[in-house]
Amino acid sequence: MEKLTGHKKIKTAVFISGTGSNLINIIKFSKTKRSPISINLIFSNMSKAKGLRYANQFKIKKKIFNFKNIEIAEMKMLTLLEKQKIKFICLAGFMRILSKRFIKKFDGKIINIHPSLLPKYKGLNTHDRAIKNKDKFAGCTVHYVTEKLDSGKIILQKKIKITAKDNSVSLAKKVLKHEHKLYPAAIKKIFN
Numbered sequence: 001m002e003k004l005t006g007h008k009k010i011k012t013a014v015f016i017s018g019t020g021s022n023l024i025n026i027i028k029f030s031k032t033k034r035s036p037i038s039i040n041l042i043f044s045n046m047s048k049a050k051g052l053r054y055a056n057q058f059k060i061k062k063k064i065f066n067f068k069n070i071e072i073a074e075m076k077m078l079t080l081l082e083k084q085k086i087k088f089i090c091l092a093g094f095m096r097i098l099s100k101r102f103i104k105k106f107d108g109k110i111i112n113i114h115p116s117l118l119p120k121y122k123g124l125n126t127h128d129r130a131i132k133n134k135d136k137f138a139g140c141t142v143h144y145v146t147e148k149l150d151s152g153k154i155i156l157q158k159k160i161k162i163t164a165k166d167n168s169v170s171l172a173k174k175v176l177k178h179e180h181k182l183y184p185a186a187i188k189k190i191f192n
């Protein structure tokens with residue numbers, strides 16, 4: 001990954017679909033001196049994604065794309081990413097799978113956070129599955145995005161104990177708190 005030169009931060013887009021707690025956390029991190037990235041664009045496939053409010057709050061350009069036709073959506077996204085000179089993409093609760101073609105254009109420059117100890121529990125309902133399997137540990141992973149779902153190289157991972165009291169809701173909450181620390185740490189690790 002390219003190193004930082006001077007004081008210029010790497011222009012980054014965040015893709016979301018929902019609440020955006022990781023998004024707000026990444027935005028706050030991006031405003032600190034130690035952040036190698038700035039957030040310049042927010043994409044959502046959901047017009048009602050709560051996280052979009054942070055685009056307004058922080059005056060960051062936002063755009064909603066309808067993924068019913070993924071080819072058209074991605075073409076428009078790529079055009080805008082190029083226009084805005086975006087060099088890096090963070091997926092943060094983005095619930096659509098990007099095409100091979102799209103990923104190739106940003107090869108090695110898209111990362112994602114996943115709420116499990118990958119390679120365990122790729123895909124959805126990770127906490128449910130961990131509880132049902134009586135796992136002792138859950139966790140979260142920041143990884144590079146490749147065309148194979150949740151399978152790219154791991155950048156950082158955090159292991160979190162599952163207690164007897166935990167259910168999938170309490171576990172999700174607990175893991176999410178750690179996600180908020182892990183994502184900025186992974187971004188720093190990539191560029192520094």
Ligand code: GRF
Pocket residue numbers: 016018019020021022023051092093094113114115176179
């Ligand atoms: C997080 O648990 C993330 O790991 C998963 O979706 C959730 C998004 O939460 N991919 P938020 O929208 O960042 O609050």
